[in-house]
Amino acid sequence: MPLAPSQSQIIASTAPILAEHGLTVTRHFYDNLLGNNPELRSLFSVTSQLPPSSHQPAALAASLHAYATHIDDLTPILPIVEKINQKHASLNIKSEQYAIVGEGLLKSMAELLGPEVFTDEVRDAWTAGYNQLADIMVGREEAIFSDHEKKRGGWRGWRSMRIVKRVKESEDATSFYFSPSDGGDVPDFRPGQYVSVRIDVPELEYKQIRQYSLSDAPPAEGSSNTANGGINGHVKVNERAGDRAYRITVKRESGLDVHDPEAKVHPGYVSNLLHDTYNEGDIVEMSNPGGEFFLDQDLEDTAPVVLISAGVGLTPLMSMLQTLLKKDNASQRKISWIHVARNKAVDPFADDIARITKEHNNVKSRVFHSSPSESEKQGVDFDAAGRPDLLSFDENERRELLFIDEPKARYFMCGPNGFMIGNAKALKQMGVEGARIKMELFSVGSVGA
Template identity: 35%
Template sequence: MLTVAQKAIITATVPLLETGGEALTTHFYRILLGEHPEVRPLFNQASQANGEQPRALANGVLMYARHIDRLEALGDLAAQIVNKHVALQVLPEHYPIVGACLLRAIREVLGAEVATDAVIDAWAAAYDELANLLIGAEAAAYDRNASAPGGWRGARPFRVARKEAESDEITSFYLEPVDEQPVLDFEPGQYISLCLQVNGQEVRRNYSLSAAPNGRSYRISIKREPGGVVSNHLHDEVHEGSTLDVFPPSGAFTLAHSERPLVLISGGVGITPTLAMLESALRTARPIRFVHCARSHKVHAFRASIDALAKKHPQLERFYCYEEAPQPRSDAQPHAVGRLDAQTLSQWMPAAKQDVRDVDAYFLGPKPFMRQVKRSLRELGVPEHQVRYEFFGPASALD
């Protein structure tokens, strides 16, 4: 249990984290992944290399330190962490390893004069408190997944029943359980995790579910990333009939019930969770605007299926924006060319009333795209609490 004095020490370290938090977490990951290979599958090496994972952890540590007296103020952050941990199957035995490496990193980066025994003891107590909170929430989630209809615990083997190219870059994988039993339902917007052996190493990756739940199978749609070890393995080495280990659905970026007009905005492979959201929303009467941005028609996945849905459902309007202009006589003409900006988005959204656009907006895509969309939605008067997105890293990076 944290004492008042220990909470004061944690609060006092906030300025140090604000100026050196990323250096600390980078050193932490170097220790953890270098000395504990058993936890490496829980971490995305690509996110390590580009700095996203250290930045995300630094943001989480900083937020925790700032709100040590009122953890309820962390809002959705704790739920996001729990969902990521459950998706990757983080277990109680992993926490002592992580804690020991974090305390060592604090000592080595800040130095013994700053990271005194009292500081280390305070952070050890704070870490134990946070770990116990997360372990309890994750245990409850594991139990829910195991006890729900079609649910399971840990890895479950699924067979690739079908593999279908959706564009020059994106391929869909239709997964059916080997045991031919029902599968766990999920909320549109959630993802599953795959546990794979790639080049003799275990890796785990999250992929959004790109079709509405049906109780029998899952669909994920994966972009081939240049140099992406896992995505290229899936595209080249995994075929129809292959078996994959799958962890249960997870994720907090989900479609909330509402009668307001729905605006779904995606860029590139960010389209995948919006597809499940769209299918689910079409079962209601709410108006829907579906906006998708791609580099060109060659990499625009699911255009034909979205067009077919728009013909069938008058409540759905769809708009496409390509960075590159297509050939004049091409059948795949977009509604706009260039980068999506506030002016273009304004034309595709329901009109504002008294400078407010009363819609629910969900968006996902590459970080520069998300930054622009977030800014545009603010300019166009969409209330902040009606804007939802999923982003790996500190939310401030999109402002």
């Protein structure tokens, strides 16, 4: 049911209050929600609840404020809503859980804001507003689930996946290859998308879920028994994998002992569990691929592509690169790979990128190492020391690496929030329209520039 005009006005009037007190409300909400509904703990990252990051409470507070601000026209926040919808579908959120969340959220607003602010009229307006938004989101998420089920090999909910190969890519990153434990097929995905991986965490007494970008091209129909999409050719999946497999590449946080009682609140806890305790033959649960960050389907055959990443942010861009190289028109498209890592020891796919640029004349790379080791040689192991500053690129680099003079060029970025925002601003200063720049963030929340 549409909101009454008076209700929209009331919700809009609470925007300044939410801007000031929203995070306090959402922190209180999550504490109560997970305390009163322990069955929901498996849906939320423990570390995303805790200071100093408080990613999930901060994201919810920002979403509530955005909803109140744009209550008369939700168009500006639809990209944020789609990001949340994709995340919810990946977590397999159920429609009935929206009622639990709504009840808890309104209760927290009432308790934290007090009766003088959260009057009966405000409560009624926000109840109607929340229900309206929940209906929109449930409808969109049901459509996502339906699309998953229609694909060849698609499924709804969680699927048992077996690790069929582990490959150490760098000092701190390992690729895991997965194939369905039931021997069935897996659906294609859009290059850049992620999957949710759910594993048992006995120390927490419930499961934990993390999202990891798929780091290889989608498995082609009728593909050979090669786990890496047929580009690298150096990793063969054994017979258990069938013809189609998924790859994720996981960075571990060094120095974390998963047996330490305090480890469970560390942001790298699950990635360390994967590295330390999961081997070939072990089983995890996985969601369908999803996410709104992906290679554009309408990308013209000759449109130049610039892939800009930092650290493990290269994983979705590697999927894009591998996909572009498999296309029939691969040699017609100019591609740039711009990446920064601390040094070669922690630079996944460094050898692959070097080989690709050697074999494909249309692919150029610029690799930065922020802290190169003494044994590394500039011009051999990396191109430049420090971090990439796109504005410092000279005229030739802007033309040949950034394709600034080409209006069809597209830009895809993944890395820390500040890294992406800074590079997006630099591109815009050079005349690139924001619509041609896409960014992904490996955390709860959205990216602004």
